Amino acid sequence: MAMAIPTGDPRTEERALVDGLKRGDDRAYEDLVRGYGGAMLAVARRFLRDEDEARDAVQDAMTAAFKAMRFFREDARLSTWLHRITVNACLMKLRTARRHPTAPIDELLPRFDETGHRLELETERATLVEDAVDAPVVRARVRECIAKLPDPYRAVLLCRDIEELDTVETSRLLGISPENVKTRLHRARQALRALIERECAELVA
Helix, strand or coil: CCCCCCCCCHHHHHHHHHHHHHCCCHHHHHHHHHHHHHHHHHHHHHHCCCHHHHHHHHHHHHHHHHHHHHHCCCCCCHHHHHHHHHHHHHHHHHHHCCCCCCCCCHHHCCCECCCCCECCCCCHHHHHHHHCCCCHHHHHHHHHHHHHCCHHHHHHHHHHHHCCCCHHHHHHHHCCCHHHHHHHHHHHHHHHHHHHHHHHHHHHC
């Protein structure tokens, strides 16, 4: 039988769940999985392409959260805390797992002539895509474009632009230098822009 949690006020329900987790109640762990597992899996899928890896990361995050619950601050939101633990679990997998060779993104980066002038100028269509980014269809297509980036670039982009981590924290979590973070982020943004122009152009035609 699942742990009985008061209904009505979400914060009251959350506190009851946290209390159960801090007591080490296995039924509270089951409620944690049911209540937050779906959102955590959605986060993991953004970082990890393989479904089994994403599910493993969520399991790792759940276990880590259960063990570290005594450190949870009562004034924090459980969902926010779990979100960060899930991101950390995904980044740990990206750091430690043997990855496939990184796909090149050179074709998506700007090209310049011998004088240093860009060969392909920004188009009005690119601006239209940016202006339309609030449209649900475009947002979904942008997420698809992010998913197409090679792992090292996607991870940096997600950390800096989606999770809003700073350069130092991103460097620490990914195990690369701050300079490398900045370089990868710059290239990732350029590649993403090219993918968006390519994939979303027909939506604003």
